[in-house]
Amino acid sequence: MRPGSSGAVADGSLEVIVLGAAPSAPQPDGQGSGLLVRSRGTSLLLDIGVGVVPQLGRIMDPYALSAILVTHFHADHYLDLVSYRYGLPWIGVTGERVPVLLPPGGRQQLEGLAAAICEGADFFSRALDLCEYDPAASVEVGDLAVSFVPSQHYVDAWGVVVAGPGGHPRVVVSSDTGPNPALVEASRDADLLVAEATLEHAAEDVQPRGHLTADEAVAIGREAGARRVLLTHLPTARRPALRAAYTGIRPRVTVARPGLRITLTARSPHPAASAGRAVRPALPDDGGAASGERP
Ligand SMILES: [Zn+2]
Ligand SMILES: [Zn+2]
Numbered sequence: 048m049r050p051g052s053s054g055a056v057a058d059g060s061l062e063v064i065v066l067g068a069a070p071s072a073p074q075p076d077g078q079g080s081g082l083l084v085r086s087r088g089t090s091l092l093l094d095i096g097v098g099v100v101p102q103l104g105r106i107m108d109p110y111a112l113s114a115i116l117v118t119h120f121h122a123d124h125y126l127d128l129v130s131y132r133y134g135l136p137w138i139g140v141t142g143e144r145v146p147v148l149l150p151p152g153g154r155q156q157l158e159g160l161a162a163a164i165c166e167g168a169d170f171f172s173r174a175l176d177l178c179e180y181d182p183a184a185s186v187e188v189g190d191l192a193v194s195f196v197p198s199q200h201y202v203d204a205w206g207v208v209v210a211g212p213g214g215h216p217r218v219v220v221s222s223d224t225g226p227n228p229a230l231v232e233a234s235r236d237a238d239l240l241v242a243e244a245t246l247e248h249a250a251e252d253v254q255p256r257g258h259l260t261a262d263e264a265v266a267i268g269r270e271a272g273a274r275r276v277l278l279t280h281l282p283t284a285r286r287p288a289l290r291a292a293y294t295g296i297r298p299r300v301t302v303a304r305p306g307l308r309i310t311l312t313a314r315s316p317h318p319a320a321s322a323g324r325a326v327r328p329a330l331p332d333d334g335g336a337a338s339g340e341r342p
Contacts, residue, residue, distance in 0.1 A: 089189030225256025
């Protein structure tokens, strides 16, 4: 299989696959953040936290990705770039390199990471196509349009809006954030809001806030009119209680676990998807979609 072409995804649809849904503390079944968003022609990995690369390998050739995007430089969102790099040729890397979209300052950050693991400054740049994104602009990854939402976090961080071919379906991914009006605005009528729900109680957080409770995450989805909310970035032991707490409400709430797949199907016809790793400026549209899920 050459899954960079993600042949199972229908024209105009998006498939969202959870690769990791835990926060930074180690725990059973607790990979760091990793979410694969696929159209028929494109496979975009959002965050590459600890343990995400082996999970990705169960689904597709990790090196057939269209691009990797890092939302911020906490370990549970980018540290598996190290193991990803070790899977590439050691000397004289040639051929097409996977683009890695980094927050501003990302190249220097990765040079520092390379130094910390006793590798050369070009350890990552020699094998990967490192690009620093402008959070105020949009980027096209294959047939997906990607734009950014400033997070409320302890370090600079950005949520991500991914729109399929023709502007929909539209997925909004919160990254790590506290209460965040910009996230509400970005999530208006989204087909899926993937929202972090790190905290059991808001009082656990510091000021200014940097994470959400599940109730806060669901409230953002409801206020924004998102069709569905996927809760992620939470301790695995809390999954059963959260599933029970949000059964039967609107918007529909799903609790993330590695391997979970959600298919978002466009309600109106779209132009044929185009394949490739092209990464270039773009402006996404808005639109509606229906959704389905398989385990
Ligand atoms: Zn995190
Ligand atoms: Zn973080």
